[in-house]
Amino acid sequence: MSKKTVQLNDQQKAVVGFRQGYAVAMASPGSGKTACIVERVLALLREGVKPSEILSLTFTSSAAKEMVERAGLKDVKEKIFSTFHSWALGFIKRECLALPFKVRHDAHGPNPLCLPIDAARMLAMICRHLPDKVQWKDAQGYISLMKRRGISPAMAVKFIEHDGDEKFVAAYAKYEQALREKGVMDFDSVVIETARLLESRADVRARNRYKFVQIDEAHDTDSCQWECVKHISENILAVGDENQGIYGWRGSESKITSYFCGMFPAACVLDLPINYRSTKEIVAYCKEIAPEQNSTVLNFSTPNEQGVPPTFRLYGREDEEAAGVIRNCQDLGNTAILARTNRQLACFENECATRGLRYRLLGKSGYWNQREVKDCIAIVGAVVKPTDNAILGMLKSRCEMTKFLRKSDTAEHKSVATQLTEMQAREVGKTCLSQLLCRLEATANIGHALRELRSELRTLNGLTAIKMVLNRFGVLSSYDEDDNKDENVDNDPRDNVMKLVEYAGKKASLAEFYEWTGKVQRSLRARTDCLTLGTIHASKGREWKYVFVVGVNQDVLPHVKGEIEEEKRIFFVACSRAALKLHVSASGVASELMRHKLPKDDDGGIIDAWDGFELLREG
Numbered sequence: 001m002s003k004k005t006v007q008l009n010d011q012q013k014a015v016v017g018f019r020q021g022y023a024v025a026m027a028s029p030g031s032g033k034t035a036c037i038v039e040r041v042l043a044l045l046r047e048g049v050k051p052s053e054i055l056s057l058t059f060t061s062s063a064a065k066e067m068v069e070r071a072g073l074k075d076v077k078e079k080i081f082s083t084f085h086s087w088a089l090g091f092i093k094r095e096c097l098a099l100p101f102k103v104r105h106d107a108h109g110p111n112p113l114c115l116p117i118d119a120a121r122m123l124a125m126i127c128r129h130l131p132d133k134v135q136w137k138d139a140q141g142y143i144s145l146m147k148r149r150g151i152s153p154a155m156a157v158k159f160i161e162h163d164g165d166e167k168f169v170a171a172y173a174k175y176e177q178a179l180r181e182k183g184v185m186d187f188d189s190v191v192i193e194t195a196r197l198l199e200s201r202a203d204v205r206a207r208n209r210y211k212f213v214q215i216d217e218a219h220d221t222d223s224c225q226w227e228c229v230k231h232i233s234e235n236i237l238a239v240g241d242e243n244q245g246i247y248g249w250r251g252s253e254s255k256i257t258s259y260f261c262g263m264f265p266a267a268c269v270l271d272l273p274i275n276y277r278s279t280k281e282i283v284a285y286c287k288e289i290a291p292e293q294n295s296t297v298l299n300f301s302t303p304n305e306q307g308v309p310p311t312f313r314l315y316g317r318e319d320e321e322a323a324g325v326i327r328n329c330q331d332l333g334n335t336a337i338l339a340r341t342n343r344q345l346a347c348f349e350n351e352c353a354t355r356g357l358r359y360r361l362l363g364k365s366g367y368w369n370q371r372e373v374k375d376c377i378a379i380v381g382a383v384v385k386p387t388d389n390a391i392l393g394m395l396k397s398r399c400e401m402t403k404f405l406r407k408s409d410t411a412e413h414k415s416v417a418t419q420l421t422e423m424q425a426r427e428v429g430k431t432c433l434s435q436l437l438c439r440l441e442a443t444a445n446i447g448h449a450l451r452e453l454r455s456e457l458r459t460l461n462g463l464t465a466i467k468m469v470l471n472r473f474g475v476l477s478s479y480d481e482d483d484n485k486d487e488n489v490d491n492d493p494r495d496n497v498m499k500l501v502e503y504a505g506k507k508a509s510l511a512e513f514y515e516w517t518g519k520v521q522r523s524l525r526a527r528t529d530c531l532t533l534g535t536i537h538a539s540k541g542r543e544w545k546y547v548f549v550v551g552v553n554q555d556v557l558p559h560v561k562g563e564i565e566e567e568k569r570i571f572f573v574a575c576s577r578a579a580l581k582l583h584v585s586a587s588g589v590a591s592e593l594m595r596h597k598l599p600k601d602d603d604g605g606i607i608d609a610w611d612g613f614e615l616l617r618e619g
Contacts, residue, residue, distance in 0.1 A: 012039075041071055093109060130167060152176075329548070343491075349368055503516075552594045553591055
């Protein structure tokens with residue numbers, strides 16, 4: 001452990017030096033919170049605290065890995081830096097005999113975690129056999145929300161908020177019963193059962209104590225996770241920012257100061273108000289838009305240069321915005337384009353493909369990566385260019401036509417895809433899967449539908465053709481209007497499908513549209529030294545010299561399905577990623593978050609792209 005200490009300001013020293021009791025450090029963007037967390041761990045180790053007595057929790061494995069590397073602790077056996085779920089899973093494995101139910105064991109000990117794909121299949125099977133029709137994905141969102149709120153199946157009856165929620169309660173109860181019978185837990189249950197054991201068993205608490213616990217991104221911590229934390233130490237440091245809590249939709253407690261001080265009345269509050277990332281102009285703007293005007297924001301400042309003021313522009317259409325923004329991206333490796341939803345990123349991905357620009361996507365960001373988009377393209381491919389891959393993709397796609405065909409192989413049953421490929425292998429000559437569809441009873445209807453569609457679509461334009469295909473396969477009807485009612489709206493399946501319809505409407509035929517989608521999907525993607533595209537949620541914890549916050553449109557940011565205060569925090573997070581220059585733009589009707597900042601003419605009218613106003617060139 002030879003890592004040298006870094007230079008700290010007085011506020012950072014107070015955080016690093018905190019030892020006894022409970023404290024919440026309010027860390028403004030770019031204030032060096034990660035450095036404080038790492039330096040505090042190193043200081044404790046230098047003071048003789050054992051690695052096994054320190055626990056530093058964060059929310060992503062990449063963040064935990066970064067902290068290990070920055071601390072130079074790769075060779076330390078004990079796991080100091082960990083995600084909540086990784087730590088909780090280790091706890092469950094250690095304390096499996098204390099659980100009120102049995103968990104599965106294998107040759108290497110307890111193995112209680114049910115893989116997400118297995119849990120989804122289990123839930124889908126349960127939903128298919130319920131008296132009332134339930135889409136498994138809807139049930140999954142409901143169950144996950146209930147679990148994050150600490151609401152058991154027995155308690156869920158008392159928390160029914162909408163007509164029809166009774167069917168979700170039934171699915172929840174049967175799902176939990178199935179998990180118990182198999183001796184496994186899903187992702188959410190690992191933390192829930194950890195909290196329950198710590199709450200109910202004094203002996204378990206005694207075996208799992210730490211001298212020091214610290215929590216990164218504390219504003220993203222939910223009540224169940226806080227229940228775990230309060231039982232494992234008497235010295236707890238929470239590091240977060242009330243203005244960066246953007247996961248309220250999954251149960252996080254963003255009002256971290258009041259929540260933490262309510263849980264620990266003797267807690268103190270430490271401020272980290274100095275930003276080392278951004279220019280004075282960007283810091284001033286972020287200070288202005290911060291939803292929570294707390295003491296950290298009031299003292300928000302930076303020693304950096306003055307810089308240039310953020311710029312604000314309005315475009316007539318999305319494609320004009322994409323062209324205008326990307327035209328002004330000069331230093332690709334240090335530039336990010338951030339949007340509220342994946343659908344908004346589509347125009348920017350297309351523009352990069354058209355211009356031959358290398359780009360990368362953050363996390364699960366990206367329009368063309370979304371499952372429903374790939375499903376629709378596979379269906380279209382099965383119609384206009386029925387290769388074996390297109391047919392197999394179509395059979396796995398989510399739509400009414402394939403509802404009962406998407407089962408995977410089991411010990412008792414072969415999937416439809418397997419049956420078709422085995423039938424193909426038995427053929428004397430090579431026979432395309434599309435030709436075999438009509439010969440298999442389960443897929444005969446699909447085979448006939450594909451043949452009819454190929455005949456009917458020959459003279460139709462792209463818009464009419466894709467609407468006919470999607471309607472025939474029942475794509476939109478497989479997604480409820482409220483599919484994302486309790487989830488992050490970065491990705492709305494129905495929105496994404498309709499965006500695909502819009503693109504098809506610009507092509508002369510469905511075949512031309514399908515060929516175009518192939519070119520876009522094969523666009524130049526890279527990992528380094530390229531333009532970054534992503535949703536604002538995926539940008540959390542990152543920074544770039546140049547940031548374009550795009551699509552700040554009415555009903556999109558703030559999103560019509562979002563809670564207004566959280567939407568303001570999302571906008572704050574996006575703008576605070578910028579170090580040197582910040583550009584904010586919209587297309588069509590600008591949101592109130594930026595409308596007042598748009599350039600005006602002499603009569604007070606907004607100057608937009610139609611008047612020839614262009615973004616300032618970098619440099």
